[in-house]
Amino acid sequence: xxxxxxxxxxxxxxxxxxxxxxxxxxxxxxxxxxxxxxxxxxxxxxxxxxxxxxxxxxxxxxxxxxxxxxxxxxxxxxxxxxxxxxxxxxxxxxxxxxxxxxxxxxxxxxxxxxxxxxxxxxxxxxxxxxxxxxxxxxxxxxxxxxxxxxxxxxxxxxxxxxxxxxxxxxxxxxxxxxxxxxxxxxxxxxxxxxxxxxxxxxxxx
Amino acid sequence: xxxxxxxxxxxxxxxxxxxxxxxxxxxxxxxxxxxxxxxxxxxxxxxxxxxxxxxxxxxxxxxxxxxxxxxxxxxxxxxxxxxxxxxxxxxxxxxxxxxxxxxxxxxxxxxxxxxxxxxxxxxxxxxxxxxxxxxxxxxxxxxxxxxxxxxxxxxxxxxxxxxxxxxxxxxxxxxxxxxxxxxxxxxxxxxxxxxxxxxxxxxxx
DNA sequence: TGTACATCAGTGAACGCGCGTTCACTGATGTAC
DNA sequence: TGTACATCAGTGAACGCGCGTTCACTGATGTAC
Numbered sequence: 001x002x003x004x005x006x007x008x009x010x011x012x013x014x015x016x017x018x019x020x021x022x023x024x025x026x027x028x029x030x031x032x033x034x035x036x037x038x039x040x041x042x043x044x045x046x047x048x049x050x051x052x053x054x055x056x057x058x059x060x061x062x063x064x065x066x067x068x069x070x071x072x073x074x075x076x077x078x079x080x081x082x083x084x085x086x087x088x089x090x091x092x093x094x095x096x097x098x099x100x101x102x103x104x105x106x107x108x109x110x111x112x113x114x115x116x117x118x119x120x121x122x123x124x125x126x127x128x129x130x131x132x133x134x135x136x137x138x139x140x141x142x143x144x145x146x147x148x149x150x151x152x153x154x155x156x157x158x159x160x161x162x163x164x165x166x167x168x169x170x171x172x173x174x175x176x177x178x179x180x181x182x183x184x185x186x187x188x189x190x191x192x193x194x195x196x197x198x199x200x201x202x203x204x205x
Numbered sequence: 206x207x208x209x210x211x212x213x214x215x216x217x218x219x220x221x222x223x224x225x226x227x228x229x230x231x232x233x234x235x236x237x238x239x240x241x242x243x244x245x246x247x248x249x250x251x252x253x254x255x256x257x258x259x260x261x262x263x264x265x266x267x268x269x270x271x272x273x274x275x276x277x278x279x280x281x282x283x284x285x286x287x288x289x290x291x292x293x294x295x296x297x298x299x300x301x302x303x304x305x306x307x308x309x310x311x312x313x314x315x316x317x318x319x320x321x322x323x324x325x326x327x328x329x330x331x332x333x334x335x336x337x338x339x340x341x342x343x344x345x346x347x348x349x350x351x352x353x354x355x356x357x358x359x360x361x362x363x364x365x366x367x368x369x370x371x372x373x374x375x376x377x378x379x380x381x382x383x384x385x386x387x388x389x390x391x392x393x394x395x396x397x398x399x400x401x402x403x404x405x406x407x408x409x410x
Numbered sequence: 411t412g413t414a415c416a417t418c419a420g421t422g423a424a425c426g427c428g429c430g431t432t433c434a435c436t437g438a439t440g441t442a443c
Numbered sequence: 444t445g446t447a448c449a450t451c452a453g454t455g456a457a458c459g460c461g462c463g464t465t466c467a468c469t470g471a472t473g474t475a476c
Contacts, residue, residue, distance in 0.1 A: 007439075011453085029233065033429080035429095046454075150398075169369055180356075190362075194398055197401035197402030212472075248421055251419070416473095422467100433457085437454095443447085
């Protein structure tokens, strides 16, 4: 990207992207404000025109991540309609796809240690992401007789946990950990067994 | 602990414990060699009598963690005998218990970014930990008809992922994340549903 | 029991480094007339 | 179309800081005689 002149033009977003790149390459600890500035072709001091400081910059990167994440999950959910089961499975797969496609965002969101309540905007968009998952779980719950139906929040927490665990342990550069199976396969089969346990998939398939 | 004289007496272990404390309190990034030395009442340079450097110190902390972890899981597995199901469930619970009881070790092992292959000793003990889980899975697999029996490694990876996900998302100080349910309950119900999906628990219980 | 001496754990000063942040500034841009 | 001027994005130098690591050293410990 050609840098012309004194004014950058779109420094704010360029800094976010530099941060994402660094955080992806070097992990959450390897990221520094100075290096992000350097990456964007700008003095460290210039960062302060757009962000309050280092933390604020990662928080914005995470916020954009949650935004994409929620959109992606929501889209996956829609695209499985009208079958609740297909919607749900698509949503689970979207989780892993997100981690793969946006590793920088993923790190900023889940591994950088920034609190989801750091800013109101972050909290809002993170809540939206949870809500999408929970919506999918609720839709699927309809197919379970009410007396054996678990709370949708628990249901979605299980799937989220399994997805997150697969990503952290086996998909991301989990340094040196041996992945016994491709993460996609692991997640798919895991969710399948879980749903069968729920009585949502016939026992023999 | 009273520090007497010029010689510390047990500096190596004191440093590991200082590192664990710091890593628990401030996260993996907040840990510095200098502060660990200070904590142990010693000059930073003294650390180099016992470790090659910062990384090496965390690696040792992680190694001790895997040791405890493997012992704990193995003990849990034994204590559930002769019932394979009880053994397996105890092993799952032990995972969460470990994360709760040894948060510093947990961080060093899973969040500090050190590779499990960093040193041969680390690799050995980490492999032992996986083996315990897999042993539990294999024992339980016996109760599944061979033609629908999944590989034990996959089985144990599912449980590991679910446990890890629950810990990361809902049990540890996951900053600001709202835990919809107590992690113990979440994990227990999740594993229960999964095992039912496996046909290892009667569908109605 | 006492002395000489080797060992080696820990000292303290020093290093170079890159960090985050501040400040007064400068130069490009865009608007008013 | 041209000029004056306000705005404000980015500069560059400076700061204090704590870091990890090195080095020649010192003083405690334990062993040989």
